[in-house]
Amino acid sequence: MSIRFWPAPLLAAALFTACSDPAASPPARLPILGERDVRPNPNGGPADTVFTTAPAFRALDQAGQTVTNQTFAGRAYITDFFFATCPGICPKMQGELLKVFKPYAADPRLGFVSFTIDPAHDSLPVLRDYAQRLGVADPARWHFVTTGRSAAARDSVFGLAKGFFTAAQPDKTAPGGFAHNGTFALVDDQGHVRGLYDSLNPAEVARLQKELPALLAEIAARRPSATAAK
């Protein structure tokens, strides 16, 4: 029922990169996950490291609003992949994300988005009902989104899942017809994936809860206006 393309912590360790100036980054700083590219600096200085950002997406949420990467511009957000009729890991996964969500339910610094991997079934009314039943009253705080019902749109969600480090694919032998794992991806204000957490492991969920404030502080520090306003 749950498949994995790679163990997230291993990946994180393998891709963790020290900054060129270690003194500038406090130890609590979260790594940037994913592929990176080192580009020689044409001016002869130190090479630039270019990190992959989270994939571009455009989807509709339970309120019929368009949700894109821009929706979370300048903010952090957490993604996961689910489907409304999922008999396997989803209830556990969404229950865990609900725990993470609650303290931030009214905190605009952090967004939440759950992509359905079964757009053929999960229409907007289904997503709306699901969100309400889970206990998420405000669609703008936690978006339950569909990439659309066309065949191409349906397939695009699997590519998206991959971009957010979640293994998801149709599988007739899996409960509910889809094999997927329950990864939460934490994305920063610049679109970098900064943390991956296995929702089925309580220690991983606790780690997410612990690491969130560090990322939010880092983002706040990048926005002088925000600190000046205090």
Added chain:
Amino acid sequence: MNGRRFGLGALGVAAALSLPGCFSNNRHQGARLYAEACAGCHGDAGQGLGRLIPPLAGADYLAAHRAELPCLLRRGVHGPLTVNGVLYNQVMPAARVDDRQLSPARLTNLLNYIENNWGNHAPARTIQEVERQLAGCPTAPADK
């Protein structure tokens, strides 16, 4: 199918060391089956999940539908169903562990566990009783 099983997994052993002696091994089996097959949806403490998954802890449904529960677990359930005044309408798959349906003995232990935990109280079920109730399932698949 053999009526009883005393094989204890790691959880059972831990439980045996930490729980008072009045609990039988069957009770451990019920707890283990619950953790394996049910807790992912109904929660570690039978609390359910919002209005998506009904609770088992303090659920009026258990007493009101006592005789139907073996069939409900064996067959799964879907469609509108009310627990403690809240209407649920999702799908619960048939109970399976290790890709096999549960024997009457295991169903008995599992039901005794959920019906006498988290503040729930109900008379103990016997395997014979559960077997009889399974025989009355709408279209019970052969289970021997």
